[in-house]
Amino acid sequence: MKCINCINTFCASLPSEISEEMCRVAVHSKHNAKEFFVKSVGPNGYLYILSLGTVIPYRLASNGNEIGVDCLHAGSILGLCDFLNGNADQITVYAKTNIELCAISVIKFDRLRSRCPAINDSIIKMLGVRLKHSYIKLGYTLGDSIEKMLYQLDELFEQQDVSINFTHDELALLTGMNRVTVSRVIESLKQRNIIKPLGRGRFVYINSLDQEFGGPSFKKINRKESLTLVLK
Template sequence: MNYDYLGDSLTKECLNNLLRVSQCQEFKQGETLFLEHSFCDSVYFIISGNVTVYKDNSDGRRKIIYLLGENSFLNDTMIYDDLNKTSISCDAFTDVKVLIIPLKELRILLSKYPDLSILIIKSLSKKTKRLYRQLKNTTTISMDKRIAAKLWKLAKDFGYEHKEFHGFTVKVNNTYLADMLGTNRETVSRGIKKLKELGLVKVENNQIFILKSKMKDFYRR
């Protein structure tokens, strides 16, 4: 099992104790790791694969908050919440392998190892910054620029070079983008069409590729 990220961030003693109290579990693509408002007594750490973190709106529409990959903590806000109930839902976007860390044991380790506390704080801080960015993009820019910003961020997190363009190591389609942006598929399709006309996006074999070098300039204008 590859724990390089944890090993680089934690002392050997802390890592060994963390692994001692945890267990590894695998989920198939589409399986649910946990649902919003459900009881949960563990924190999850992604070893490999990707997950979708989301909330269901009152009208039943899904709003995707994060697409997270390896070396990410899930439901870490529960560490400081005595209710032990999740505030989000999480599904496996691909086959995924996670480390399940019991909250009771994790809280003990946090009080003993400052490096583990720092790692959790960094995780929470990163998610908070992403939420701020999402809020800004939701309220201040047009939909085509929101789509461009989301595609640029996905390319940054999950991208690979494809000639002068960037593709995605995860399969992102218009429906998934709509759930990420809190809109409908038709609106995303129109936005993608405009980005294609501007030469910022191309679609090959139902896969989206973006001109990452110019996409940021477009949505920041």
């Protein structure tokens, strides 16, 4: 029987005895919503399995702006790329919601990985999804602010489906813009009828990235549910 703490997609994909052992050797911690924190990763550090909640890891761009690397949900592993590359580093993270982390030393994780091929299979799938998103995101990073925002909205709807709830500051972090630019882009999206205001910060998302620019879109366009964006 699986440990009750191992309910995220990563741990759920592993044999029961491995996920239970992983839970026993892990150090569990919690962070509050809207909290910024730093974690050490790499050969002598830890890997952090996100067991609950949503986070945005971020880095400094060449222009000095903070830019979110991705929006990660339960089942994601923080520090995975540094672990595989053998880099000692620190990652800076913004907790969008209340979160729970399972910290596992790299040495213990490597031992478990050598015993359980399913861990490697899950890592490959996880990296494949991230690589796909990073490759497409790179193209829109070079575009204008509207393209960047539409790309990010499409990706967020693909991850969270019918409704997403974000602040202007969180969208600024994910797109590498400042808060003022985000507000201007949202206003432009309203004028172009890409989003339709419902009042109290709620919008219906009408046109997607592929409809507006002929580019790829991650979300399912043809469905009955309204796609709702909530801004605070």
